[in-house]
Amino acid sequence: MPQILPEYMGYDRTMSTFSPDGRLFQVEYAKEAVKKGTTSVGLAFKGGVILATIKQTIDLAVPDSLEKLFKIDDHVGVVSAGLLADARVLVTQLRKISQINMITYEEKIDVWALSKVLGDRMQFSTLYAGLRPFGVSFLIGGYDKSGLHLIQSDPSGMLYEWKAYAIGRGEALANKTLKQQWKENMDEKDAVKLAFEIMTKTEKDKRTVDIVIIKKGEKFKRLDKEEIKRILK
Secondary structure: OOOOOHHHHHHHOOOOOOOOOOOOHHHHHHHHHHHOOOOEEEEEEOOEEEEEEEOOOOOOOOHHHHOOEEEEEOOEEEEEEEOHHHHHHHHHHHHHHHHHHHHHHOOOOOHHHHHHHHHHHHHHOOOOOOOOOOOEEEEEEEEEOOEEEEEEEOOOOOEEEOOEEEEOOOHHHHHHHHHHHOOOOOOHHHHHHHHHHHHHHHHOOOOOEEEEEEEOOOOOEEOOHHHHHHHHO
């Protein structure tokens, strides 16, 4: 992160003030929080999207209480990097929006429509004094009538759509690997292998790799350890 000179120090005390060179330091600090989070990756393959991360392990803690990869609806999920408390708050809102859309319109929400709700909520927190940006970034993966989507939301509320992308502390190595090995229309097995390879390269822990597959016309599916082992053979 760029060094902050003394003359800029007053501009990092409030959310609603730009520095003279057009920076919002609190947003930059939030992005630094994301870079300290566990690596998370998303990639599209022929017919679906994979989301993967590493489950945190703490002595005596129940692993499922440290979830980073969330189901929003049968056709869409998200994986986070950064502050888990911030992630849970936003995931709860996304689940409500998804259900309201189903009740109101009797159809599943579009992935981009859901992502825009998330981006708007995150951007709202960059506008007002007394708030702080959410210290979390998401990869939103799923399908709708327009096809497959993998969308990133960062603490500023900006949205980007990717074919494959990683966030978190290992993002540099992970994205370098994706650029080298990801291929258009790769099959599901190769996509799972690539996601697993990236996770073990960046986090060095094969025991707690968490992988979800979202395929066109099928429900959100979390792979258990045995399923991952069979695919990796």
